[in-house]
Amino acid sequence: MKKIHIILLVLIAGAIAVLISFLQTTTTYDTVQTAMEKPGKFVHLMARWDKAQPMEYDALKNPNYLSFTAVDTLGKSVKVVYHNPKPENFEISERLVLKGKYTAEGYFDCSSIQTKCPSKYKDDMKAAQKNAQHNAATGSANTETK
Amino acid sequence: MDYYGEHLLPGQLGQFFIILSLVASLVATFAYFKATQSEFDADKGYWKKLARYAFITEAVSVFAIFSILFYIIYNHLFEYKYAWQHSSLSLEFKYMLSCFWEGQEGSFLLWSIWHCILGLVLIKTAKTWEAPVMTVVSFAQFCLATMIAGIYIFNWKMGSNPFILLRDSGVLDGAPALHMNFDVNQPLKQDYMLSIKDGNDLNPLLQNYWMVIHPPVLFLGFAATIVPFAFAIAGLWTKKFGEWTKPALPWSLFATAILGVGIMMGAAWAYESLTFGGYWAWDPVENASLVPWLILVSGVHTLLIYKHSGHSLRSTYLFLILSFIFVLYSTFLTRSGILGETSVHAFTDLGMNFQLTAFLLIFTLPAFVLFIKRYKAIPAIRKEENTSSREFWMFIGALVFFLSALLIIGKTSLPAFIKVAPPEDMEFSYNQIQVFVAIIVAVLTGFSQYLKYKETSRGFFREKMLWPAIISVVAASLVVGFGHINYQKHGPMFLGAIWLATACSIYAVIANAAYIWLGLKGKLNLSGGSIAHVGFGLVLLGILLSSSKKEILSHNTSGIAIDFGPGSDQKPGENLTLVKGVPMKMGKFDVTYLKDSAHPKKQQWYYKVHFKSRTDSEEFTLWPNAFVNYKGNEGLMANPDSRHYFDHDVFTYISALPNPEKNKDTATFRNKPMKEGDSLFYSRGYVILEKLVSKDNIPFEGFKPGDKATVATLKIHSFNNTSYTAEPLLIEKQDARFSQPDTVMSESIILQVNNAEAGIANIGIKESGTVLEYVTLKAYKFPFINILWAGIIITAIGIFISMIRRIQLNRSSKE
Structure with missing residues (x-):
């Protein structure tokens, strides 16, 4: 066996080991219930903002504190705390992917919020249609006055 | 109809x-x-x-x-x-x-x-x-x-x-x-x-000058990978297994340089106009374009090995075929929308997935059938490479690059095919592996230049290698010892790896630079390879230093936000709210949000943020901007702005704005025609128009000769005996007119010029309960980012020098 073959085998074995260890670091998509069952474990919580519950955010007081209630498709809800400014399209998002951990204190400590729309493309088209209709409705008075 | x-x-x-x-x-x-x-x-x-x-x-x-x-x-x-x-x-x-x-x-x-x-x-x-x-x-x-x-x-x-x-x-x-x-x-x-x-x-995110040049260059790089691929296929097809490598070499170098520059122009765009706070995020779109480049670099090196020693022809075929196949695969990944959940880029599914898959397979299958069928016939040397030969170590370098490419594309693709979520820290998951690739590759590029093809005598190697090695050890100790590289987030092991990688990339730079004189006697037209390696060493060094020494400046240490609320064991936040006109402490700076101004034609606002150092005379103004509720895209799309220094950048962007719904202004403007000296009352005082001046030149983005600007100087006298000055502005362009109001915060009034003609201005005044204006922003310090950009330019120059030399060699060998 040539030296180069030995090195090749070692490198490939290393690469496979890396891929396997990568698979072990991957996380899961969870509901509120399953996230609560594994406190302290990093999960992707799929939920949406429960608009009926109060949301706490005041950029003047503290731009790094957002707290709201998230509810999943099964109807179970959890309090979420996020230490960053409120994502800009938070209000209009239909779905949120919340990355973080459920804590022993009984809230979901979120490190990142991904706001989701059913399809970016469809959404763009919707916005575009709205524009077209708006333009149609208001006639010409659009580009001149600003 | x-x-x-x-x-x-x-x-x-x-x-x-x-x-x-x-x-x-x-x-x-x-x-x-x-x-x-x-x-x-x-x-x-x-x-x-x-x-x-x-x-x-x-x-x-x-x-x-x-x-x-x-x-x-x-x-x-x-x-x-x-x-x-x-x-x-x-x-x-x-x-x-x-x-x-x-x-x-x-x-x-x-x-x-x-x-x-x-x-x-x-x-x-x-x-x-x-x-x-x-x-x-x-x-x-x-x-x-x-x-x-x-x-x-x-x-x-x-x-x-x-x-x-x-x-x-x-x-x-x-x-x-x-x-x-x-x-x-x-x-x-x-x-x-x-x-x-x-x-x-x-x-709006594409309205950036990098976006004008990055895609054409990147696509030229993608397009160029077909040439080495086509030559390799032609070699297999016509059974002239080796001859094609000569014309293919300059083409491969061309594709490497262009694709590399194209990718990094995308990184520069991300750095300047996206807000994840960096130039590289291991996003699927980025990875998918990096992988063909890595494999192509492997292919270039095995091409050289074949040319000089007759080894590695089979792997050359594999690498050059795969680099184009991975261009097609990246097209499939990024355009089919199957990565939608894991990428921040907006993928659009045009319903062409069948066609994209077919495009991928129609090249992959025949290419591999041909490769496997002809594999045995491709000439290969039975004798083993000598470990003192250049080709042995070059091949290992090519192999490491190739495997690192496979790992990257594997990690990128997995979530598309099996249902798992990405790890907690995606970037770290890549970095912890690639830092070792950097170490190996940096060391290999450093010493393999000093080896000769086929065989090197120990004496020669030792004599030439000695000084570059000593200088590198000294330089690396200085940088690691005094450079304050102290990246603690992922523990001492990772920090150690960063130190080692930093040292190795310094070695790569010094050893390759030295080789231009020691090995090539300063003949620049011959030293394309060494120059490219110097550049690549600088790229690695720039990446390591700028990432591990990145600092967040906007730690929330201000007086306003004391209460971090429940969960206050958290680190202080990374975002700072600036109220208009009120200076805030940020690192060594006092930062003030001075004013905002609108783009003449778009719903785009520029925020003037002034940085003033408390410790020295440093002082500058940044204009981060944002599109707000642009053309139906509700929300904020922020463009950062940065101050460039020789050894670092200060980088800031708007991370949040007051909720326009909550702060909706229900008050309307009250208008009055005024000439100089006229006055106008409001609930708590009166306003006098002191001066009305027309100007045909003002420092304003988009202001062209022929446009006209009118400045109204207004004195506001409040009943509590304080007075203020406001200078609203009216800009008249050929096809549009727009007014830039001025605000007197403490009186909660906004003044604007609606029109102005023959010394009479129509002044609008609005009294509002919600004029408290603020922005929330995030600011970083990126040290040594210029090493990265310089490294890329040097790498590209080096590759082009090699390419020109190879074209000349091919020409002269034919004559």
């Missing part, structure tokens, strides 16, 4: 050229195929001539399609969906080309254009290799032509046509105002074009 105000001719012409390019590329493929296969010279000549005519026809058609689409965008023909969706009346000329690459169709077109140009160069230069190589290129052109064909074959739609009319695209179907009797089931009104006033505009 005929509609008024439509221009149908360009679309029909475009349609014609699309069909022509489809047919011509198919004819070219077939004719080049016959020219390769036929055994008689006369036949060969006949087919080759036909093929050339066909390919030139194809090239002309593609240029015509491109020009017609540009004509449509340039003339704002919004009856075409492409112009309507990707451009607008207010779009600056320089961004009109960017419209091409915002849409799928346009970017396929761009790719196709580069293939045409490369194909024409190949026709001129490839000589005996022309027929087989151009068979591959022509066939790729045919595949790309199907992507923009938009033809229905039975019920299956092939490709997406850039010339589709807005009224045929379905966009208007839901708009009652455009239909007869306001009923969407009825046909469109004949004069519906009267209502289509403006287009949807280019995505």
Whole structure:
């Protein structure tokens, strides 16, 4: 066996080991219930903002504190705390992917919020249609006055 | 039915050229195929001539399609969906080309254009290799032509046509105002074009100068990978297994340089206009373009090994084939939308997944069948490489690069095929592996230059290597010892790896730079490889230093936010809120949000943020900007701004703005015509117009000669005996007029000039309860980012020097 073959085998074995260890670091998509069952474990919580519950955010007081209630498709809800400014399209998002951990204190400590729309493309088209209709409705008075 | 105000001719012409390019590329493929296969010279000549005519026809058609689409965008023909969706009346000329690459169709077109140009160069230069190589290129052109064909074959739609009319695209179907009797089931009104006033505009994030040049360069890089691939296939096909490597080498170098620069221009764009706070995020889109580059670099190195020692021809075939296959795979990954959940980029699924898969397979399968069938016949040297030879270590370097590429694409693709979520820290998951790749590769590039092909004597190696090694050890100890590289986030092991990698990349820079003198006696035209390696060492060094020493400046240590609320064990936040006019402490700076101003034509606001150092005389102003609720895209799209220094950048962007709904101003402007000296009352005082001045030159973005600006100087006297000055501004451009109001915060009033003529100004005043204005922003310090950018430029220069040298060598060997 040539030296180069030995090195090749070692490198490939290393690469496979890396891929396997990568698979072990991957996380899961969870509901509120399953996230609560594994406190302290990093999960992707799929939920949406429960608009009926109060949301706490005041950029003047503290731009790094957002707290709201998230509810999943099964109807179970959890309090979420996020230490960053409120994502800009938070209000209009239909779905949120919340990355973080459920804590022993009984809230979901979120490190990142991904706001989701059913399809970016469809959404763009919707916005575009709205524009077209708006333009149609208001006639010409659009580009001149600003 | 005929509609008024439509221009149908360009679309029909475009349609014609699309069909022509489809047919011509198919004819070219077939004719080049016959020219390769036929055994008689006369036949060969006949087919080759036909093929050339066909390919030139194809090239002309593609240029015509491109020009017609540009004509449509340039003339704002919004009856075409492409112009309507990707451009607008207010779009600056320089961004009109960017419209091409915002849409799928346009970017396929761009790719196709580069293939045409490369194909024409190949026709001129490839000589005996022309027929087989151009068979591959022509066939790729045919595949790309199907992507923009938009033809229905039975019920299956092939490709997406850039010339589709807005009224045929379905966009208007839901708009009652455009239909007869306001009923969407009825046909469109004949004069519906009267209502289509403006287009949807280019995505604001793409309105950046990097986006004008990054996609063309990147696509030239993608397109160029087909040439080494086609040469490799030609070698397998014609069974002339080794000869093609000579002409393929300069082409591979060209593709490496262009693709590399293209990728990093994208990184520069991300750095300047995205807000994740960096230039690289291991996003699937980035990874998918990096992987072909890594494999191509492996291929370039094995090409050199083959040329000098006769080893590694089989791996050369594998690498060059795979680098193009991975370009196709990246096209599939990024355009099919299957990565939608894991990427921050907006993927659009055009319903072309079948076609994209077919595009990938139709090249992958035949290429691998051919490779496997001919594998045994490819000449290989039985004798083992000597461990003191350059080729041995070069091959290991190529192998490490190749495996690192496979790991990256594996990690990127996994979530698309099995249902797992990404790890907690995606970037770290890549970095912890790639830092070791950096260490190995940096060391290999450093010492393998000092080895000779075939065999090196120990004495020679030791003598030449000694000084660069000593200097590197000293330099690396200084940098690691005093450089304050103290990245604690992932523990001492990772920090150790960063230190080691930093030391190794310093060694790569010094050893390669020294080799230019020690090994090549300063002959720059011979030292392309060493220069490229110096650049690559600098790239690694720049990446390591800028990432591990990145600092967040905007730690929330201000007086306003004391209470971090529940969970206050958290680190202080990374965002700072600045109230207009109130200085806040940020690192060594006092930072003040001074004012904002609007773009003359767009819903884009510039925020003037002033940084003043408390410890020295450093002082500067940044203008981060944001699109707010732009063209139906609700929310904020922020563009950062940065202050560049020799050794670091200060980088800031708007991370949040007051909620426009909550702060909605219900008060309206009260208007009054005033001349100088006139006064105007408001609830808590009065305002005097002191001065009204017209200017034809003001320092304002977009202000052109011929535009006029009027400045009103207003003195505000409050009843509590304080007075203020306000200077609202009116800008009159040829086609638009816009007013930049001024605010007196403590009196909660806003003043603006509505119009001004012959010394009389119509002044508007608004009293509002909610004028408290603030922005929330995030600021970073990036040290040594310039090492990275300089490294990229040096690498590219080095590769181009090598390329020119290889072309010269090929020429002289033929004579």
